[in-house]
Amino acid sequence: xxDQQHPITPPPELVEQWIEQCxxxxxxxxxxxxxxxDAELEACCEWLDFQKLAKHERMVPYLRxxxxxxxxxLKEQALAVIENSAICDHLSPEHAAILRRALEQxxx
Numbered sequence: 001x002x003d004q005q006h007p008i009t010p011p012p013e014l015v016e017q018w019i020e021q022c023x024x025x026x027x028x029x030x031x032x033x034x035x036x037x038d039a040e041l042e043a044c045c046e047w048l049d050f051q052k053l054a055k056h057e058r059m060v061p062y063l064r065x066x067x068x069x070x071x072x073x074l075k076e077q078a079l080a081v082i083e084n085s086a087i088c089d090h091l092s093p094e095h096a097a098i099l100r101r102a103l104e105q106x107x108x
Contacts, residue, residue, distance in 0.1 A: 008039040041067050073108045 010032055018028055045060045086096035
């Protein structure tokens with residue numbers, strides 16, 4: 001490897017912090033991949049803004065939102081579990097319906 005760093009290489013301090021957290025090599029790779037992807041997205045957003053290519057005021061926020069969607073809420077995850085359980089016959093249709101109605105009444 002060369003001494004010259006690529007622009008989206010995580011800073012050494014961040015890598016050391018990850019190592020100190022005793023992450024597995026899989027976790028370390030995932031965090032590095034995410035950090036690089038986030039840095040690339042931010043560079044693209046800054047470039048669009050700098051080049052005045054983001055004509056619509058919501059273009060950059062929309063790009064961020066579409067490329068980094070929020071994870072499903074706990075309610076959405078629970079509804080998906082119910083749906084999957086009902087499909088696999090782990091829940092009776094009646095029990096699935098009761099749980100679904102209860103969850104749908106909750107705020108997100």
